[in-house]
Amino acid sequence: MKDGRFLTLGIETSCDETAASVVADGRFVMSNVISSQIDIHTAYGGVVPEIASRKHLERVNDVIGKALSDADVTAKDIDLIGVTYGPGLVGALLIGVAAAKAMAYACDIPLVGVNHMHGHIAANYLEHHELEPPFMALIVSGGHTEIVNVPAYNKCEKLGGTRDDAAGEAFDKIARVIGLSYPGGPKIDKAAKEGDPESIAFKRVYLEPGSLDFSFSGLKTQALNYLNQERQAGREIRVNDVAASFQEAVVEVIADKAVMAAEKYGQKQIVMAGGVASNTRLRALIEEKAAVKGIAVLKPSPVLCTDNGAMIASAAYYAYKNGEEPTLELDAVPGLEF
Amino acid sequence: MNILAIETTGKYGSASVIKETGEVFSAISTEEMNHLKGMMILIDEAIREAGIDKSELTHIAASVGPGSFTGIRIGVVTARVMAQMLGLPCISVSSLEAMAERVLDAAVSAGSLYVVPVINARRHQTYAGVWEAEFTSDYEQKTLCAVMEEKQYMIEDLLAALSSKIAELEAEASGRAQSLKDMLGNAVFFTGDGIDAYKEIIESSLPDGLYTFAGEELRYQHAESVARIALRKAKADRVLSYNELMPEYMRLAEAEQRLKAGTLSDRIRKPVQI
Ligand SMILES: Nc1ncnc2c1ncn2[C@@H]1O[C@H](COP(=O)(O)OP(=O)(O)O)[C@@H](O)[C@H]1O
Ligand SMILES: [Mg+2]
Numbered sequence: 001m002k003d004g005r006f007l008t009l010g011i012e013t014s015c016d017e018t019a020a021s022v023v024a025d026g027r028f029v030m031s032n033v034i035s036s037q038i039d040i041h042t043a044y045g046g047v048v049p050e051i052a053s054r055k056h057l058e059r060v061n062d063v064i065g066k067a068l069s070d071a072d073v074t075a076k077d078i079d080l081i082g083v084t085y086g087p088g089l090v091g092a093l094l095i096g097v098a099a100a101k102a103m104a105y106a107c108d109i110p111l112v113g114v115n116h117m118h119g120h121i122a123a124n125y126l127e128h129h130e131l132e133p134p135f136m137a138l139i140v141s142g143g144h145t146e147i148v149n150v151p152a153y154n155k156c157e158k159l160g161g162t163r164d165d166a167a168g169e170a171f172d173k174i175a176r177v178i179g180l181s182y183p184g185g186p187k188i189d190k191a192a193k194e195g196d197p198e199s200i201a202f203k204r205v206y207l208e209p210g211s212l213d214f215s216f217s218g219l220k221t222q223a224l225n226y227l228n229q230e231r232q233a234g235r236e237i238r239v240n241d242v243a244a245s246f247q248e249a250v251v252e253v254i255a256d257k258a259v260m261a262a263e264k265y266g267q268k269q270i271v272m273a274g275g276v277a278s279n280t281r282l283r284a285l286i287e288e289k290a291a292v293k294g295i296a297v298l299k300p301s302p303v304l305c306t307d308n309g310a311m312i313a314s315a316a317y318y319a320y321k322n323g324e325e326p327t328l329e330l331d332a333v334p335g336l337e338f
Numbered sequence: 339m340n341i342l343a344i345e346t347t348g349k350y351g352s353a354s355v356i357k358e359t360g361e362v363f364s365a366i367s368t369e370e371m372n373h374l375k376g377m378m379i380l381i382d383e384a385i386r387e388a389g390i391d392k393s394e395l396t397h398i399a400a401s402v403g404p405g406s407f408t409g410i411r412i413g414v415v416t417a418r419v420m421a422q423m424l425g426l427p428c429i430s431v432s433s434l435e436a437m438a439e440r441v442l443d444a445a446v447s448a449g450s451l452y453v454v455p456v457i458n459a460r461r462h463q464t465y466a467g468v469w470e471a472e473f474t475s476d477y478e479q480k481t482l483c484a485v486m487e488e489k490q491y492m493i494e495d496l497l498a499a500l501s502s503k504i505a506e507l508e509a510e511a512s513g514r515a516q517s518l519k520d521m522l523g524n525a526v527f528f529t530g531d532g533i534d535a536y537k538e539i540i541e542s543s544l545p546d547g548l549y550t551f552a553g554e555e556l557r558y559q560h561a562e563s564v565a566r567i568a569l570r571k572a573k574a575d576r577v578l579s580y581n582e583l584m585p586e587y588m589r590l591a592e593a594e595q596r597l598k599a600g601t602l603s604d605r606i607r608k609p610v611q612i
Contacts, residue, residue, distance in 0.1 A: 043597060050407065050591035057411050061422050061580055075423055091408055094374050098412050102419035105378045106392065328382075331375040 002077045009078045010313025013096030014088025016047045018059040021309035022071035026317030031070030032310045053091035060099045075107045082316020085113035086336025093332035110326035114315045120273035122315035123304040136267040138258040141274030142168035147261045154322040158338040160212025168276045170216040188243045195244030202249035251282040259289045272299040341397040346373040346413035347405025347433040348559035353380040355388035356565035363387035373412040399429035399568035403586040404465035410585045418580045427577035429568040434467040440563035441552045445527035448550045456532025493536045497543040524550045
């Protein structure tokens with residue numbers, strides 16, 4: 001407690017970002033420290049779990065220390081610690097979990113584990129202080145493409161998800177074959193701005209009528225075949241057009257399904273989350289489609305879309321206030337379900 | 339002085355508190371590879387057993403490896419963050435040295451000259467080191483003196499090095515009346531899970547009667563011997579800040595090895611050409 005505000009420290013190490021943040025009353029970001037390892041993993045073309053784990057260990061103390069000092073508080077002021085315990089890379093997760101437990105024990109602070117995906121949704125509470133459930137959530141990230149109904153703070157019902165690649169993964173893979181470096185999502189977004197989205201007719205995969213699931217592997221194959229054909233015919237690949245057309249095929253289906261889900265469950269708001277929620281075209285298209293149906297679209301600013309500790313702190317706050325039992329026996333659960 | 343020692347580099351995690359007098363209080367996990375889930379409970383138990391409050395701790399020590407990478411990290415992170423939050427210095431202890439410390443009395447009683455902890459790193463690889471028991475002039479106290487570098491050895495290379503050490507001793511002994519057997523009886527005292535993995539290779543490489551295997555009750559890592567080494571280091575003021583406490587993996591990550599060797603698969607290193 002400081003100045004009458006309940007302070008939560010959030011810790012996140014599920015993939016390649018070592019992050020910690022202090023959040024007041026579950027809503028107000030007082031500090032948000034993110035130490036990214038992207039520069040290190042780029043040499044390998046993707047995240048190397050063993051290296052990620054080693055780097056998290058070297059950085060976690062300073063990241064936590066800076067989160068406290070940036071917020072102008074000390075460990076004694078912290079009322080609750082929240083830490084991501086899954087899903088994610090097991091070796092990476094356990095650094096955050098072990099650090100959180102050591103701090104909770106040393107300073108006598110209650111600790112709750114947070115589902116990383118709940119954290120992504122909670123990022124919106126930090127951005128939109130008046131937002132409350134119920135709403136429909138759309139989580140689009142490197143590992144996830146999910147539509148989730150959120151009837152209450154501590155309830156999440158998964159309605160649909162990807163049957164193969166996640167949206168971010170599809171972006172990253174196509175980016176790689178057209179020569180854009182890891183992570184490719186933001187680079188596709190940028191390249192697409194100078195391209196024609198209708199220049200190549202990539203398919204839109206909707207699956208069975210009414211389905212809220214996704215599949216991007218067929219689209220990925222189609223794009224690879226297209227690139228192969230063009231190269232064999234000796235034609236130069238127009239990177240901007242491929243990026244724009246591929247991106248359009250991905251985000252159109254996502255936007256349609258998110259709006260369909262909100263309508264079906266009578267939700268008046270769609271809340272976006274995850275790294276791909278930063279995609280400028282997805283943001284524009286989903287707003288356009290939702291507006292027609294009188295549905296509002298909320299999204300966090302890009303810094304809260306990627307992995308961060310603040311979203312974990314907010315999710316921890318609401319879990320704790322809704323009766324989640326603190327525990328010092330927390331374990332990492334790499335395959336944690338919704 | 340109340341030092342908390344953490345050991346998570348082997349199969350069973352443990353925590354000990356040692357007092358200035360050398361009295362040790364310990365808690366060890368009964369479940370294999372339960373380090374993450376169980377560590378704070380073990381630490382709390384050891385602190386309670388010692389009859390102190392965590393605010394009375396003076397140092398945090400950790401066994402920093404070699405051993406299981408994941409295990410090493412759990413112990414080191416726990417120690418680093420506890421030290422940071424409690425404002426205490428850290429002490430770094432080698433898992434191998436602690437394993438040697440654990441069997442020192444047994445090795446001396448068996449008449450061994452060399453204490454050799456061997457950790458199984460699979461595919462004939464080990465992490466190992468070789469120590470001699472050293473006595474203070476009054477023969478009252480024994481302590482360890484490293485005679486071969488702690489590092490990664492192929493089991494065959496380690497055994498060859500030990501054989502040549504023994505051969506040197508034999509040459510020395512041949513000029514004396516003393517029987518060889520008397521001087522070299524059980525010359526080598528092995529400990530660690532390397533015994534479980536490479537027992538047959540050891541048995542077929544070294545002459546019978548020249549080595550002994552540690553009993554199972556002493557063979558594996560335990561925070562108690564980490565604590566004893568930590569106490570000596572604390573008294574000698576060999577302490578670190580929490581940020582200086584680092585794992586001793588003794589091995590690069592596999593991807594890093596391959597990047598350095600230039601054998602990282604092209605598929606993941608370069609954009610794919612089709
Ligand atoms: N502007 C963007 N357009 C498309 N994809 C993006 C954009 N920004 C980030 N991404 C993608 O988001 C993913 C990372 O998001 P993140 O939430 O950190 O994923 P995860 O935690 O599942 O790995 C990467 O696949 C990245 O390419
Ligand atoms: Mg994420």
